Amino acid sequence: MVDDELVQRIEESFETDDEALEEELPGLLADIEGQSDELVREQPEIVSKILNRMSEMDIASFVSENPETADQFQDLLWSGVRVLAEGNEEVQQQINEDITVNFEADNCPMTGHVEVDKSESTVTGGAGVLDDPDIAITGPADVLVGLITGTVDPIQGFMQQQYQMDGPVQKGTRLAPIMNTLSEQAQVDQ
Amino acid sequence: MRLTDEQKAFRADLRGYLQENVEPVVDELDRNGPMDRDTLMGFITDLRELGVGFDPDIAPDFFGDVWKFMLTAEEISYVWPSLNVGLMMSFPSVFVRFAAEETREAMLPKLETGECLGSLAVTEPSGGSDTARPRTTARKDGDEFVIDGQKTWVGNAHYADVCLVVAHDESTGAQDMFLVDRENASFETEELDKLGWKGVSNAKITFDSVRVPADNRLSNIFSNAIMEGYDMNEIVPFPESVTQLFFEQKPLNATFSFMRTGMSFMAVGIMQAAMDEALAYATERETFEKPIAQHQLVQEKLYDMKSGLETSRQLSRRAAELLESGDPDARLMSSLAKGYTSETSKQVADDALQVFGAEGLKPENRLERYYRDARVMTIPDGTTEIQKLIVGSELTDMSAYH
Structure with a gap:
């Protein structure tokens, strides 16, 4: 159970301007650490609001200035993805093979990964990279975050060359609908 | 590179068709300027019977086999390069299958019978070959995009059913x-006269607030099809190796690599035709009581033509092999092949005409057409200068575009 004080602090942070939020975020994300899953399950709207506000920020400079906080931000992000995937029937149907993906920003030191597991029907992710992933995605940090939060359509973003993808084309076309459905869901929640 | 029995049979059938049906009429058709739609569709319909085309039944085997596509480009261009251009520029019609509902309703029946003619609008009057920064704009307005701008040198533009802009x-x-279908949208075209490729229509297009459904944006076409569970190479029926290059080298670049290798084979077809005519003439025509082939300087011309032709053919095949294997060097080699073979075709056609002497200057003689058609080769699908910049960029990983 997420404590009320934390929820209240998060809600108050929405009232502040971008600069104040940027200052407050490291502390806020540090407090959320370890409770990401509970927060996502119990307060999905609040998490969506945090992610929405963050995707309006200059992600690359935030990550460059706060590398540790960036990892905590990713943990929250991926908790959201995991929980969304668990509860979404369409995504469950779309998970029909194992896919591993690394993300690497080309304008700041941000890396992440996602694993689609067919036997568990899960989509999990986190900061840092996997050894020998199926697919490697590189691009600007705000585009990579947008892919997860739903502001960048995975297929359209690729076609419009907003990011690069390296790996077997067949794995990419299996991953795209999953990411698309998740980002559509994330947009609905916002 | 070794053709399979099926590919050899395909080439034999294609050659047979071209010799029987195109060769006897090519001189008159080319002299009369751009083919009309019915004439072009007549050839396209016949070629479909041979397995050449862009409809859902034919495209996977035609586009899906690098060698069939390249053999087609070479063999048709041997007889009539303009027909090759009219045929190949129709490829954007493949996207009708996954377009917006109104476009599918209007065009799918035509596509399924091989009668949906396509065109590709890339070049702009003010932008030339800089495809990365088009001045033509698409503005979102509700569920539609509104297209404004001008395109030029668009093959088939006059009578194409769909145009990919x-x-x-x-x-x-x-x-x-953006895929514009002409049942639901209209635009003005203006025919352009040109030095060579006279049998195919090229036009300038003006898009004046042309409205297309949002689902006709190519990225949406891909997005919608992938969401429906289609694989990338079902959407664009390229070989899997080429769709793999979509991932690694950007979709438009991979498409250009494919088309430029086709252009390279087209140049080889023109060269072979010019060489064959010159060789036949050299052994038949007599001066000073002996065939001109017995003059050393004529043999030198034959040597030059043959070496240009064979190096071009081998380079084209190398580019096709790299495409077939999805090799990262496919972009470099396709640009090198297109640039080199196009320039060489000018020289070979020039040498062939020289062997004919004054006879080669007569319009009723094919050498004159080969010369004009070869001259065009160095300009469309990226000028030789652009190919040099691509090769340079691929070799050094440093761009010198600007």
Whole structure:
């Protein structure tokens, strides 16, 4: 159970301007650490609001200035993805093979990964990279975050060359609908 | 490179058709200027019977086999390069299958019978070959995009059923492509006269607030099809190796690599035709009481033509092999092949005409057409200068475009 004080602090942070939020975020994300899953399950709207506000920020400079906080931000992000995937029937149907993906920003030191597991029907992710992933995605940090939060359509973003993808084309076309459905869901929640 | 029995049979059938049906009429048709739609569709319908085309039944085997596509480019260009251009420029019609409902309703029946003629609008009057920064714009307005701008040198533009237009998407700030179908939208075209390739229509297009459904944006076409569970190479029926290059080298670049290798084979076809005519003439025509082939300087011309032809053919095949294997060097080699073979075709056609002497200057003689058609080769699908910049960029990983 997420404590009320934390929820209240998060809600108050929405009232502040971008600069104040940027200052407050490291502390806020540090407090959320370890409770990401509970927060996502119990307060999905609040998490969506945090992610929405963050995707309006200059992600690359935030990550460059706060590398540790960036990892905590990713943990929250991926908790959201995991929980969304668990509860979404369409995504469950779309998970029909194992896919591993690394993300690497080309304008700041941000890396992440996602694993689609067919036997568990899960989509999990986190900061840092996997050894020998199926697919490697590189691009600007705000585009990579947008892919997860739903502001960048995975297929359209690729076609419009907003990011690069390296790996077997067949794995990419299996991953795209999953990411698309998740980002559509994330947009609905916002 | 070794052709399979099936590919050899395909080539034999294609040669047979071209010799029987195109060769006897090519001189008159080319002299009369751009073919009309019915004439072009007549050839396209016949070629479909041989397994050449872009409809859902034919495209996977035609586009899906690098060698069939390249053999087609070479063999048709041996007889009539303009027909090859009219046929190949129709490929954007493949996207009708996954387009917006109104476009599918209007065009799918035509596509399924091989009668949906396509065109590709890339070049702009003010932008030339700089495809990365189109001045033509697409503005989002509700569920539609509104296209404004001009395109030039668009093959088939006059009578194409669908036109795939490269434009700057103002909603994303990125370059994208938009499929315009002429049942639901209209635009003005203006025929352009030109030095060679006289049998195919090229036109300037003006898009004046042309509205297309949002689902006709190419990235949406891909997105919608993938969401429906289609694989990339079902959407664009290229070989899997080429769709793999979509991932690694950007979709438009991979498409250009494929088309430029086709252009390279087209140049080889023109060279072979010029060489064959010159060789036959050299052994038949007599001066000073002996065939001109017995003059050393004529043999030198034959040597030069043959070496140009064979190096071009081998380079084209190398580019096709790299495409077939999805090799990262496919972009470099396709540009090298297109640039080199196009330039060489000019020289070979020039040498062939020289062997004919004054006879080669007569319009009723094919050498004159080969010369004009070869001269065009160095300009469309990226000028030789652009190919040099691509090769340079691929070799050094440093761009010298600007």
